Amino acid sequence: MGKPLILVSNDDGITSKGIRVLVEIMGELGDVVVVAPDSPQSGMGHAITVGNTLRLTETDIFSEVKAYKCSGTPADCVKLAKHHVLKDKKPDLVVSGINHGSNTSISVLYSGTMSAAIEGAIEDMPAVGFSLCDYSADADFSHITEHVKFIAGQVLKNGLQKGVALNVNFPPKQNESIKGIKICRQARAKWQEEFDQRYDPHGQRYFWMAGNFVNFDKGEDNDEWAIANNYVSVVPCQFDMTAHHAISILNNDWEI
């Protein structure tokens, strides 16, 4: 049996530190192919490029590792990897990240990192999105490399349920070591936006989106609690958006 085939993508772009760290760790587990955006794609959610063209260019940025930069979104990268770059060789694992910044709670919806992983799940490939809750471009990943390797190893060994991708978040480096891994649900929290209104040199108005993260969740079984308490959070995610509990209520309310 050959080494497992591991597809790596991200949303911070192919030159970010996080993907370099991830490629290195995955190299210890299998044969790596990288298809990642040629520019930062943070906040792209599950965007895909339908009304425009896509570029895909081989690059030697990871020396020995086969790598391609793509002009599209993280979801585009996984689609192009599967249907064009890898063709009939289905990856044994898709990993995305390591994101510079948190993707806990509601951020899973806005996250380009997780859209690559969810795209893996849609295509029936075990997939994991990794994020470090540290936004700095030169973030310290040294405290999480063993955890990343453990989690990827577990997924390679045990697989994942059909249609499930993992959203893994790591606390930033602290004096104390990480306490362990918690399997969590997505916390009930949201961003409370504020729009910073400014004027350009031509006197025209523009805005920057800003705001604060607000956590409404008092539970201890969610990803926000895990990160706040120096645990790794692992949320299994799926892509059925149906609010199944609401179906019978609507049938009653609407009398149909």
Added chain:
Amino acid sequence: MGKPLILVSNDDGITSKGIRVLVEIMGELGDVVVVAPDSPQSGMGHAITVGNTLRLTETDIFSEVKAYKCSGTPADCVKLAKHHVLKDKKPDLVVSGINHGSNTSISVLYSGTMSAAIEGAIEDMPAVGFSLCDYSADADFSHITEHVKFIAGQVLKNGLQKGVALNVNFPPKQNESIKGIKICRQARAKWQEEFDQRYDPHGQRYFWMAGNFVNFDKGEDNDEWAIANNYVSVVPCQFDMTAHHAISILNNDWEI
């Protein structure tokens, strides 16, 4: 009691026919404010603009109706509407569309139309995304206006459960009238992509994403079945992506 306040957005852009039809119908139900993208945003998923600036400009495109065009994504539009345009006046209803094209099944993830509605649900406002399964720019909406009005009216009257937004799809105009409304779950289906490889005038390679929709779902309680059988499909959607059933399985498999 005053008329309800209705926020209208979309993803095809503020000049599309679908939003014009929607603004007209909503005008019969309440006071309308429009905040919609200044250009097409199809396939934008739940993208938001975090690394760039946003423009917001008032426009008289809908004559009597207060309307703003925005340089951002559908999700940006709803955020800007809530936190800047409407400030403390919370809309009684958020509607998005009417999209030119289907947003059934897995397309809910890629859909800008639905991201505006989901954003409404995140902000605790009853929200509906409307899509017509007809991609043409001059699509005929005449067979669905009464249904759009009925559904919006029901939501205004009964509200929606906290955290729920509706994904409403309509069959294209046919000889036979629409048979009725079905409350559905999201069908198990996906896009089978193909990438059409071409070369630009400078000899550089590029791709167009193309492909076919593949339905794996044999059930009759899903949105694909409803549309195929000339019913309106209404899928209640939520934004907890957690695969709750997988939590105990992971705890067992990983022995943590």
